[in-house]
Amino acid sequence: MRCWSWRWGTARAERSRPRRRGSRVQRTPEGRRRCGSGTSWTACSSTRTSPTGTRPGLSPAQLALVSVLQFAENLTDRQAAQAVACRIDWKYCLGLELDAPGFDHSVLCEFRDRMAEDDRADRLLAVMVDRLVAAGLVKSRGRQRTDSTHVLAAVRTLSRLELVGETLRAALEELAATAPDWLAGVVTADWVKRYGRPVRYDRLPRGADAQRDYALTVGTDGMTVLQALARPDTPQRLRRGKQVDVLRRVWIQQYWYDSASQLRWRGPKQTKDRNSRRGMPRRSASAPAADGNPDPASARVPWSGLEIVSLHDPEARFSHKPGKARWIGYKDHQTETCDEDMPRVIVHVLTTPAPEQDIAALDRVHTALATQHLLPAEHLVDTGYVTPQAIHHAATVHSVTIVGPVREDPRADEHPGFSKDAFTIDWQARTVTCPQGVTSPxxxxxxxxxxxxxxxxxxxxxxxxxxxxxxxTGNVDGKGRHLLLLPQPLQEIQSRARVEQKTPEWKERYAMRAGCEATVSETVHAHGLRHCRYHGLAKTHVQHVLTAAGTNIIRLSQQSATDRNPRPPSPFYRFSQTLLTELAA
Incomplete structure (x- = not known):
């Protein structure tokens, strides 16, 4: 039986307030959190996540604060519930009596389920940022920076054979728990040996032919279950099962029927087949191969953005950064302020599937910041977020200046002096003149x-x-030079950015972006951001929002009133600066 004897509503902060200003409670982040801002955030009604008709005495705002403190200290649910019951600094921050008994740790799990609905998690962070804006710690139209990091899903890596075997086994487990009599008319004696225990790599058959036969056997068994579920006399509740839905989606991605109505095992993805070139006519006149190349939709597994790689977290995706990381999970995009003489505050968090490129997240970040009236005047990002199209769109739609390196011409190093920037463009005549003075058609x-x-x-x-x-041209067969230009506004942005980013002034301006790496390191190592605690994109986003809010609390607790005035430079530093100035002159 859970303990519901809470006393949130009748808590009196005076009984838990320390009598001396130098008390140990006020020296903790939790104590300074309350001393600095009172209980205005915990009393905010915009974070209300309690459904109508809930048990009396529950306070969703205080539960939200407990969750933030939990991620600020990287605690488990049991540890957070114990901290509420035992730690005086937490009681002081929450406004509880000293003898408040606390609550059962499972309440936090139920609360996160409600936080994952709609945009409630984002509103929680927005409430904190609004309070900081009112306190003068965050300002609009300042300077912000954004960076992303990979997040590992709470799943293990499965081969394709393990995936289909475990998916079918999980669906059978679900059906056996809900309708054992119905399932008895579908399974056979051989299924007990194949799916009676977890499908592991060391238990799979060896050899390519044996593994192909095993995959087709599992596929046939799965189709037997799906066809039985599709019969009119099958109860509807069986078709709506979570694992049954995953089974249906995985079988669509891993199997197909050929023209002879034979079940086939899909082939692997073609690494040379680019998704951006789908539907475009090929330069060669050769027809596509019968096995689905270059379009693998009929015979090959889908791209990483669609392929389910784990039955336990169907929303997790595989991705890799060449030479850096290969992972299954998500991406976390963090946006923080970086104004001079102001604290660094994370103002926005965006969680995306792992294969999604950073450039696709930039406009979503700007739109969310515009809703909060927190758009920056200058946005520092790395190369993954920067294209001429992104710079132009941010400037014209949001009035935001993107500061980040544009990718260099890939031919610049191979053919120095003959890159695209060395050609003269005549926009009126729609021609280009090469460095040797020859004009193109x-x-x-x-x-x-x-x-x-x-x-x-x-x-x-x-x-x-x-x-x-x-x-x-780099060739000896007599072909003419080929250039690919962008439309005039974008081409001018690209050419101007490539020149500016080589100047010392631009590099000094861009150096502020490096602080993003420290923020990523802080959230990963101090708050456990690298590993997902939960399954699904929505609940993973809740974890990222609570981590960002907890990081802000730790940072602000270390920010005293005198921190805004920087310490004067030391005598040796002033001497060094004077000496450098004289040498430069």
């Missing part, structure tokens, strides 16, 4: 990576007789 519109562009192709006769042809 008018360009033609094209589509590159699903974006409009301009294709410039020099004549073969002009390039064939050029003395520097090999340095420019």
């Amino acid at each position: 008018p360009w033609k519109p094209t589509i590159a990576d699903q974006n409009p562009g301009l294709s410039v192709l020099f004549r073969r006769s002009d390039c064939r007789d050029c003395a520097v042809r090999k340095q420019c």
Whole structure:
């Protein structure tokens, strides 16, 4: 029986308030949290997550504060519930009596389930940021920076054979618990041996042929279950099971029927087949192969953005950064303030699937900040967030200046002096002039990576007789130089950014972005951000929001009133600066 004898509503803070200002309670982050801002945040009604008709005495706002403190100290649910019952600094922060008994730890799990609905988690962080804005610790139209980090899902890596075997076994377990009589008419004696215990790699057959036969056997058994569920006399509640739904989705991705109505095991993805080129005519006249190349929809597993890789967390996805990390899970995008003489506060958190590129998250970050009236005037990001399209969109729609390095021309190192920036563009005549003074024919519109562009192709006769042809085109077969330009506004942004980012002034301005790495390291090592505690994108986002709020509390608890005035530089530092100035002159 859970302990519901809470006393939130009748708590009197005076009984738990320390008598001396130098008390140990006020020296903890929890004590300073209450001393600095009172109970205005915990009393905010905008974080209300309690459904109508709940048990009397529950305070969702105080539960939210308990959750934030839990992630600030990287505690488990049991440890957080024990801290509420035993620690005086937590009682002081929550406004509880000293003899308050606390609550059962499972209440926090139920509370997070409600927090995962709609945008309640984001509203929790928004309430904290609004209080900081009112206190003058965060300002709009300042300077902010954003970075992302990978988050590991709470699952183990499965091979494709383990995935289909475990998915079918989980569906059978679910059906056996809800409708054993119905399931008895579907399974056979062989299924007990195949699915009676967990499917592990060391228990699978060896050899490519044996594994292919095993995959088809499992696929046939799964189709037997799905076809039985599709019969009209099957109860509807069996079709709505969670694991049954995962079984249906995994079988669509891993199996297919050929023209002879034979069940087939899908092949692996084609690494050279780019998703951005789907639906576009190929330059070669050869027809696509019968096995689905280049479009693997008929015979190959889907791309990482769609492929289910774990039955326990169907929303987790596989991704990798070449040379850095390979993981199954999600991405966390953190946006924090970085104004001079102001505390660093995380103002927005965005959780996305692992394969989603950083550039796709930038506009969502700006839209969310605009809703909170917290758009920056200057936004510092790394290369993954920066394209000419993103710079133009942020400036025209949100009036935000993106500060980040634009990718260099990949041919610049291979052909120095003959990169795209070395050519002169005549936008009125729609022509391009090379460094040798040769003018191209008018360009033609094209589509590159699903974006409009301009294709410039020099004549073969002009390039064939050029003395520097090999340095420019890099070939000896007489082909003309080909350039791909962006539309005029975007091309001008790209050219200007590539020049500016090489100047010392731009590098000094961009150096402030490096602080994002420290924030990522803090949330990962001090607050456990790297590993998911829960399954699903929504609950993972709740973890990220609570981690950000807890990080803010720790930072603000270490921020005293005198921190806004920086310490004067030491004599040796002033001497060094004077000496550097004289040497530069």
